[in-house]
Amino acid sequence: MAALLRSRFVGGSILKVADLNPLVLKAEYAVRGQILQRAMEIEADIKAGNAKWPFDRVVRCNIGNPQALGQTPPKFARQVLSMIMNPELLATGVSSYSTEVLERARTYATAIKGGVGAYSDSKGVRIVRDEVAAFIEQRDGYPSDPEAIYLTDGASAGVRHLTQLLLRGPQDAILAPSPQYPLYSALATLGNGSIAPYYLDEEADWSVAVDELERAYAAAAKAGNIPRGLVIINPGNPTGASLTREALDGIVHFCQRRDLVLLADEVYQENVYGTAPPFVSLKKVMRDLRADDVPLVSFHSISKGFTGECGLRGGYFELANFRTDVRAQLTKLASISLCSNVVGQIGVGLMVNPPTSPEEKSAYEADRDAKLDSLERRAELVADALNALPGVSCARAQGALYLFPNIEVPPKAVDAAAAAGLQPDAFYSLRMLESTGLVVVPGSGFGQKNGTWHFRTTFLPSPDDIESVVARLAGFHRGFLEEFADPAEPAHPSPSSDL
């Protein structure tokens, strides 16, 4: 009977946490972690009429989810999708829709057998892959092969396929930035591999330095790990950094020298603000440098930019310098989940191939410019307000949807955090939530240099809300410093300038 008994759950007959896959237990994803759980409890409290909170609603700045905070969906795309969704409307037409909407919807309906109700080929419908290839060719000035493009449920699903393909076991590592959007570390953990962190340079607008990549590579190798790929998030998440052309050149040469697969997370490519270095794709850099031996994957998404279509879950990745038989393994992985959702696939087509008729085009461009300008203004407003606070410094907002301010946590608060079993920035973020209703993500959820503390916040609250959000944040911060000030000396008499 011994053999038969081995399947018994730990300590009795109900499945317990100790019975589960330890890799799942180990995986962390702070963007939807402990602070958000607490926020959801508070939301439930408020909904139940419990008046114990000093605010009337929770504002989720933990995640780049623009439409949840009032950003409008893109009009042309949604009109087309509404017709695709109900083929009756294609036949009858909708009086308020333009000819271009109708024609575009008909083009998709004709090209996609079974419409949005049928499984597509596992890579996604060909018409959209053709649109993506045309977009990439136009953007970069180099050919793009629709057969090397895979449509996915957001960019995340593509990252999952690639980490699954590359990580062979505990010895394998992927070089990834610290701080880092924790999708990569979560998927590496689930894939029984690990992340080898390279540190972004906070003093240089969170840039990537080749010396640091080499250090991280050597450290991983010394620890017995085999680096398999390099993740670059450009523009950065959580940092908002837009990398210079010089940094990008160095990255490609580094991958070439070290035989690494270059995983280019470029989902914020439309979100570059002001005088920041303009976006250049790593595919273009690779081709410019004739580095045709560097396997490169570029991820994009309809969730960010100015489309902000998070809930539709549309994305793609493009492979370059991948052998056909390696691509076939990715196609097999994609096929195991059958296909990505076809509405999201068409959403990708509508993002990369915007309207062209004069009327639709000018409305589209006006909407795009207004949304991007507004994001830029809000980014600057939040960054300025943060930099005006004692003990806070924040790199200028260059791109993406986030700021990642550095906070000096007073020693008394560090002690209080330890007593609560929390990292100091998690303690700070939890206090912020409970004082203001603002949800941010502690820097410790992304990784950061030892002894530094940060939090990530989006600047997505609507233009009407953003001033009050900033005021609440500032009020909280000053109160926090006061509460945890060392009684022996005045609390932060002047903004710190030596971080």
Add this chain to the structure above:
Amino acid sequence: MAALLRSRFVGGSILKVADLNPLVLKAEYAVRGQILQRAMEIEADIKAGNAKWPFDRVVRCNIGNPQALGQTPPKFARQVLSMIMNPELLATGVSSYSTEVLERARTYATAIKGGVGAYSDSKGVRIVRDEVAAFIEQRDGYPSDPEAIYLTDGASAGVRHLTQLLLRGPQDAILAPSPQYPLYSALATLGNGSIAPYYLDEEADWSVAVDELERAYAAAAKAGNIPRGLVIINPGNPTGASLTREALDGIVHFCQRRDLVLLADEVYQENVYGTAPPFVSLKKVMRDLRADDVPLVSFHSISKGFTGECGLRGGYFELANFRTDVRAQLTKLASISLCSNVVGQIGVGLMVNPPTSPEEKSAYEADRDAKLDSLERRAELVADALNALPGVSCARAQGALYLFPNIEVPPKAVDAAAAAGLQPDAFYSLRMLESTGLVVVPGSGFGQKNGTWHFRTTFLPSPDDIESVVARLAGFHRGFLEEFADPAEPAHPSPSSDL
């Protein structure tokens, strides 16, 4: 330098198949495997005007994808979704839509902050989880907790989460049927675990016998494996079997005795035909038997039934007898991909909560009955035609969207298959494709008893096409037997009756 060189790709600087995760290489998913690849090449050939094929189009019977073969989408649901997709339509209304469509769309729009363009909570929007819970309570007569319901991109994503949660390493196995829809074996392989097969009883309408479950359990344990869960697909895929209440009772008791998590794939619960045993959920059976120590997961999907909304990728799973802390681990897994697509989530709500106004309700029920009746007629037509062929026997069509006929492959064809490096049923299926354009899946892709050969076909070609599909299949089969007949004796003088 030795350590640094270890990351070089095998035999040179370009990533090769030998460099990839061996678990990915090992995973198989025949439903979109070799035969489909060949079919896609042939489709490209035909599109290019190459007239070398004796048919003018490929008919994909390899996958349950009803709308790709002409089934219409559900009207009420699509009308609601078109309004949700474009909030303008909610304001202006659409003259041809009923009041119930408008009200339903407004209900979702009000309840879902940010609409379909915003990430939802990782488990899915609460309003739909409430609708699912109400549906389950109504179906089973037992309470259902919306907090134990997770909305997913089709059922497949939920199966992925559960296998990832349960499989801890190479020693762990999940008991799964043979033949089996190969999602389970693919995910077990990717999860570094394995499938312990139990054989379905072809002579008893492909039923599940507890003796056989015990045999498979003991065999797995003897081989050093730890069984963690039991997969039941009811109605069956690829077999179409609808299990009896007696079989279901035995399954629940078996899981209780052996401390197994019961994974109930019930995506075909609406697809039960004629005099087959009616569908009873394993949740109801578990509650009836007061087996409240059996952790149970039930998967459902909008892709099957009579909705057939494959491309929308909507599904859910319900957990029963799961501890809160174990559920939290699943929530974390779900959060790593942020959320399932929100259109698919609302699609689930529209499936489980159909219209109730007299006019909409009667149209909905007429459409449902017509679609299910038509499926049943086509199933019988295909089964009868198969059973009339020499060397073919096919269990009656009880449920799901598939038939899984048994074929006697002549010895000369077995030899020819071996010479081509193929399993006999793969050889047969490839020949069928190249002769008729019909795409089916070889039984060897699902698992089958040694020495038996099958293929899986859907009966989804439209009522207009199905007769010609059956005629082509029959013609091919007779020609195949003739081609590979033993010259010494007449080819299958009479239908075999002793299988």
